[in-house]
Amino acid sequence: MAAHMRMFFCLSLMVILLARSTLTETDNYIVHMDLAAMPKPFATHHSWYSATLSSVLLDTSPLRTTTSSSSSLPSKLIHCYKHAINGFTANLTPSQLDALKNSPGYVSSVRDSSVRADTTHSSNFLALTPNSGLLPISNYGSDVIIGFVDTGVWPESESFNDEAISKIPSRWKGECESGTHFNASLCNKKLIGGRFFNKGLIAKFPNVTISMNSTRDTNGHGTHTSTTAAGSYVKEASFFGYGQGTARGVAPRARVAIYKAIWKEGNVVSDVIAAIDQAISDGVDVISLSLGLDGVPLYEDPVAIATFAAMERGIFVATSAGNKGPQFGTVHSGAPWVLNVAAGTMDRDFGGTITLNNGVSVLGSSLFVLNSAIVLSPLPIVFMGQCHNLKKLKRVGFKIVVCEDSDEYSLDLQVDNVQSAKIAVGVFISNISDWDNLIQTSFPSIFLNAYHGNVIKDYIMRSSNPKARVNFHKTIIGTKPAPSVARYSSRGPSESCPLVLKPDIMAPGDAILASWPQKVAATDVYSRPIYSKFNVLSGTSMACPHAAGVAALLKGAHPGWSPAAIRSAMMTTADVVDNTQTLIKDLGNKNKVATPLAMGSGHVNPNKAIDPGLIYDIGIEDYTNLLCALNYTKNQIQTITRSPSNDCEKPSLDLNYPSFIITVNASDSESGRREISREFKRRVTNIGEKGATYRAKMTPMKGLVVTVEPKMLKFKRKNQNLSFKLKIRGHVSVKRESDVVFGYLNWVEVGGGHRVQSPIVVAGLRSHWN
Ligand SMILES: *[C@@H]1O[C@H](CO)[C@@H](O)[C@H](O)[C@H]1NC(C)=O
Ligand SMILES: *[C@@H]1O[C@H](CO)[C@@H](O)[C@H](O)[C@H]1NC(C)=O
Ligand SMILES: *[C@@H]1O[C@H](CO)[C@@H](O)[C@H](O)[C@H]1NC(C)=O
Ligand SMILES: *[C@@H]1O[C@H](CO)[C@@H](O)[C@H](O)[C@H]1NC(C)=O
Ligand SMILES: *[C@@H]1O[C@H](CO)[C@@H](O)[C@H](O)[C@H]1NC(C)=O
Numbered sequence: 156m157a158a159h160m161r162m163f164f165c166l167s168l169m170v171i172l173l174a175r176s177t178l179t180e181t182d183n184y185i186v187h188m189d190l191a192a193m194p195k196p197f198a199t200h201h202s203w204y205s206a207t208l209s210s211v212l213l214d215t216s217p218l219r220t221t222t223s224s225s226s227s228l229p230s231k232l233i234h235c236y237k238h239a240i241n242g243f244t245a246n247l248t249p250s251q252l253d254a255l256k257n258s259p260g261y262v263s264s265v266r267d268s269s270v271r272a273d274t275t276h277s278s279n280f281l282a283l284t285p286n287s288g289l290l291p292i293s294n295y296g297s298d299v300i301i302g303f304v305d306t307g308v309w310p311e312s313e314s315f316n317d318e319a320i321s322k323i324p325s326r327w328k329g330e331c332e333s334g335t336h337f338n339a340s341l342c343n344k345k346l347i348g349g350r351f352f353n354k355g356l357i358a359k360f361p362n363v364t365i366s367m368n369s370t371r372d373t374n375g376h377g378t379h380t381s382t383t384a385a386g387s388y389v390k391e392a393s394f395f396g397y398g399q400g401t402a403r404g405v406a407p408r409a410r411v412a413i414y415k416a417i418w419k420e421g422n423v424v425s426d427v428i429a430a431i432d433q434a435i436s437d438g439v440d441v442i443s444l445s446l447g448l449d450g451v452p453l454y455e456d457p458v459a460i461a462t463f464a465a466m467e468r469g470i471f472v473a474t475s476a477g478n479k480g481p482q483f484g485t486v487h488s489g490a491p492w493v494l495n496v497a498a499g500t501m502d503r504d505f506g507g508t509i510t511l512n513n514g515v516s517v518l519g520s521s522l523f524v525l526n527s528a529i530v531l532s533p534l535p536i537v538f539m540g541q542c543h544n545l546k547k548l549k550r551v552g553f554k555i556v557v558c559e560d561s562d563e564y565s566l567d568l569q570v571d572n573v574q575s576a577k578i579a580v581g582v583f584i585s586n587i588s589d590w591d592n593l594i595q596t597s598f599p600s601i602f603l604n605a606y607h608g609n610v611i612k613d614y615i616m617r618s619s620n621p622k623a624r625v626n627f628h629k630t631i632i633g634t635k636p637a638p639s640v641a642r643y644s645s646r647g648p649s650e651s652c653p654l655v656l657k658p659d660i661m662a663p664g665d666a667i668l669a670s671w672p673q674k675v676a677a678t679d680v681y682s683r684p685i686y687s688k689f690n691v692l693s694g695t696s697m698a699c700p701h702a703a704g705v706a707a708l709l710k711g712a713h714p715g716w717s718p719a720a721i722r723s724a725m726m727t728t729a730d731v732v733d734n735t736q737t738l739i740k741d742l743g744n745k746n747k748v749a750t751p752l753a754m755g756s757g758h759v760n761p762n763k764a765i766d767p768g769l770i771y772d773i774g775i776e777d778y779t780n781l782l783c784a785l786n787y788t789k790n791q792i793q794t795i796t797r798s799p800s801n802d803c804e805k806p807s808l809d810l811n812y813p814s815f816i817i818t819v820n821a822s823d824s825e826s827g828r829r830e831i832s833r834e835f836k837r838r839v840t841n842i843g844e845k846g847a848t849y850r851a852k853m854t855p856m857k858g859l860v861v862t863v864e865p866k867m868l869k870f871k872r873k874n875q876n877l878s879f880k881l882k883i884r885g886h887v888s889v890k891r892e893s894d895v896v897f898g899y900l901n902w903v904e905v906g907g908g909h910r911v912q913s914p915i916v917v918a919g920l921r922s923h924w925n
């Protein structure tokens with residue numbers, strides 16, 4: 156009974172002090188504690204955290220009065236964590252924090268900060284069809300629960316209909332919390348959980364007013380990502396006619412649990428950790444995190460630390476790479492225990508046509524929502540060159556204006572100008588073809604490549620009275636080449652752990668159609684909000700749930716696979732060629748061949764991932780051995796693993812990862828010519844039904860000799876492990892971060908169909924922090 160009462164100590168403890176100890180400003184701190192140091196009398200870590208904190212508050216109180224104040228500890232202790240980290244979040248002054256650092260069991264702490272949210276047809280593009288492959292084998296992900304830490308959910312969305320979905324798995328411990336405009340009756344067999352976390356936000360910003368204190372999504376991001384991964388079938392979905400068809404998520408029968416920690420009013424990591432903590436406790440199988448922290452080492456990244464705990468419990472975590480590309484070294488969430496997802500384009504384009512008065516018609520990209528009569532009748536069309544001069548633009552009047560992109564004036568700026576100038580239609584000519592994040596304009600617009608742009612320019616120049624009509628709502632399927640790496644997708648290497656290649660994989664992220672809250676504006680037309688049940692968004696935020704959905708299907712098909720095994724299966728079977736059967740290109744690098752720093756192992760191929768042949772598996776110890784070899788202090792390692800007894804007897808940089816990277820310091824050489832000599836050790840497990848022989852095959856790497864020992868792996872039976880060494884020697888020229896040398900190791904099954912592919916990269920690294 157006593158133990159039971161202490162369970163709630165965290166929330167109900169009364170402290171005896173005056174809270175006015177704050178002559179300096181308070182802030183939230185996420186504090187890591189060593190549970191092994193907890194004295195016996197404490198039945199739960201919660202009661203211990205409370206006692207530790209109240210003794211610190213007493214010691215630092217200037218008045219040391221014993222006047223009773225019933226609310227101060229609860230208001231100081233913001234979150235107690237059970238699973239994600241050993242510790243809590245408290246709102247403290249610097250002197251209180253200093254006192255806490257001397258408390259028994261204190262390990263480390265970080266100041267609470269904000270995370271960056273990396274803001275239908277896609278399933279067909281991934282070749283997920285109902286008749287064969289991963290979808291039927293996994294029973295559409297029916298037994299798998301995906302947790303989303305995001306902006307909440309719009310439960311009325313048709314994508315959460317639970318027709319044809321079996322009863323909720325009995326192991327589920329989550330719930331649908333009541334709150335503003337939200338209660339348990341809104342959940343069903345599809346949307347099985349909804350919780351919200353904002354105590355950290357309110358503690359850090361006491362002035363904040365929470366406008367929707369519940370899991371209800373007033374932003375749209377969470378509704379979009381969750382339905383991308385696991386939306387049910389919805390017939391006749393479209394965004395104002397664009398992308399018309401049946402919408403569904405990657406894993407259409409997987410269960411959805413939403414953990415709202417990203418608010419319209421802001422967000423803090425301490426709430427994100429509380430959300431992950433609860434998701435672990437509730438029993439999710441997969442966590443999708445379309446967010447991340449920039450520029451912190453692993454041991455100061457609470458999200459990386461919380462996902463370590465999730466991984467330990469067999470939960471697969473997918474995170475977005477970030478939208479800071481195409482600069483190198485911008486990828487965030489680079490923890491070796493998660494799947495980091497880059498964004499690619501699809502073979503679908505949304506567009507509009509310009510029909511010139513000479514009868515010639517040209518197709519461009521557009522997502523303009525109205526198709527009104529105004530734009531259908533012929534209008535004068537003028538070529539303005541660069542649309543940088545707003546005054547000049549304002550004099551044009553109600554015409555179709557043609558603008559051209561340049562290095563001097565970015566497309567974004569020109570689009571903004573045309574919007575401000577209130578022109579009838581804007582036509583933008585540009586060589587950058589991944590403008591999917593630009594084309595949802597609030598005025599009629601069409602984006603053209605240089606080739607089609609020239610047709611228009613020629614016509615205007617030759618005609619005495621140039622006129623044209625425009626038309627929207629075109630959807631073009633089967634565009635080539637696809638996929639390509641989206642320009643904005645963040646690039647590796649990962650600064651937080653450059654020894655592991657990140658991103659891991661690429662998934663569709665560009666112009667993704669998914670559900671949207673009915674009462675949140677999907678877009679606007681001349682500042683007038685426009686509502687829709689579906690919306691088209693672009694970003695690595697959209698790529699992450701695609702990968703989470705695929706992981707859910709794999710988990711459904713292979714319940715025994717570890718998170719590392721699922722990741723390995725996805726990575727080693729990813730495609731490196733596009734739908735023209737040539738190597739995938741990078742829209743952020745002049746359409747050159749994409750390197751693994753842009754797309755990881757390649758574009759996810761779910762139907763191949765179901766049967767990868769070999770697996771590179773990783774256990775908890777392997778990750779600890781890596782942290783040891785990174786020369787982290789005992790304290791830093793404990794902060795991540797939550798264990799005081801980390802055995803650093805066998806430090807090893809050879810994490811059994813299905814990719815290879817060597818980084819060289821790009822800032823300390825004149826000539827840039829470097830000698831490379833490195834040996835990697837790996838262990839692969841044969842998960843095929845019987846014995847099999849694999850032969851190593853390497854693609855050439857400029858200036859380098861790559862050898863594998865042994866060259867053949869002869870497995871006698873299922874689940875047998877065999878090890879090999881990969882040696883890389885030679886010279887590379889690395890003067891800039893963009894100097895990347897890469898190739899692939901393939902284990903090709905002799906007399907069988909399996910091909911187990913791993914990228915090998917030598918890249919320049921320039922540290923931006925440290
Ligand atoms: C739950 O919310 C729905 C929709 O807002 C409402 O119709 C219903 O009465 C509520 N149920 C309870 C028990 O409050
Ligand atoms: C909170 O609001 C008050 C009154 O508007 C203002 O004086 C104060 O600076 C605000 N505090 C913070 C932390 O924003
Ligand atoms: C939000 O709702 C929770 C749970 O109902 C409640 O404890 C909390 O005080 C509310 N917060 C605000 C800011 O209204
Ligand atoms: C597009 O690229 C071509 C060839 O590199 C160049 O001549 C042209 O000026 C570019 N056009 C634009 C709009 O950037
Ligand atoms: C760790 O420290 C050892 C010994 O000082 C050194 O040889 C090694 O290069 C360091 N490892 C890393 C990853 O910095």
Ligand SMILES: *[C@@H]1O[C@H](CO)[C@@H](O)[C@H](O)[C@H]1NC(C)=O
Nearest residue numbers: 820821822823824921922925
């Ligand atoms: C890289 O080289 C620069 C210049 O020599 C040096 O200042 C820096 O410390 C080096 N970085 C690493 C990680 O070795």
Ligand SMILES: *[C@@H]1O[C@H](CO)[C@@H](O)[C@H](O)[C@H]1NC(C)=O
Nearest residue numbers: 772773774838840874875876
């Ligand atoms: C193969 O290695 C895994 C760890 O990666 C281990 O769990 C398993 O027991 C090993 N299998 C055999 C047959 O030794």
